[in-house]
Amino acid sequence: MFTASGFRNVGREAFLDEGWQHIASNTELILFTKRRPPVPQPLQFQNVTIPWSNTVKYLGLLLDSKLLFMKHLQTVLHTATGTFLKIFPLLT
Numbered sequence: 001m002f003t004a005s006g007f008r009n010v011g012r013e014a015f016l017d018e019g020w021q022h023i024a025s026n027t028e029l030i031l032f033t034k035r036r037p038p039v040p041q042p043l044q045f046q047n048v049t050i051p052w053s054n055t056v057k058y059l060g061l062l063l064d065s066k067l068l069f070m071k072h073l074q075t076v077l078h079t080a081t082g083t084f085l086k087i088f089p090l091l092t
Contacts, residue, residue, distance in 0.1 A: 028053040030065055037065070 043050045062072035
């Protein structure tokens with residue numbers, strides 16, 4: 001016979017297993033350095049390979065490995081230009 005607390009523990013264990021899989025599959029690794037980094041080994045977590053990346057998006061900001069923000073500035077400039085071209089006919 002299952003009790004409420006026992007049933008809750010089974011659900012919690014299943015969630016933790018699936019939750020870790022989801023977290024690991026949506027994770028990227030980045031190495032911040034000004035030098036040219038050596039090729040790092042892939043990281044395995046809960047049988048999921050976590051890839052290395054040159055840029056990652058964190059709180060809407062694109063961070064690159066050298067913290068130059070060039071990719072972020074290009075993306076923001078592209079978005080702003082597109083928005084301006086859409087509203088330009090309303091301004092004239």
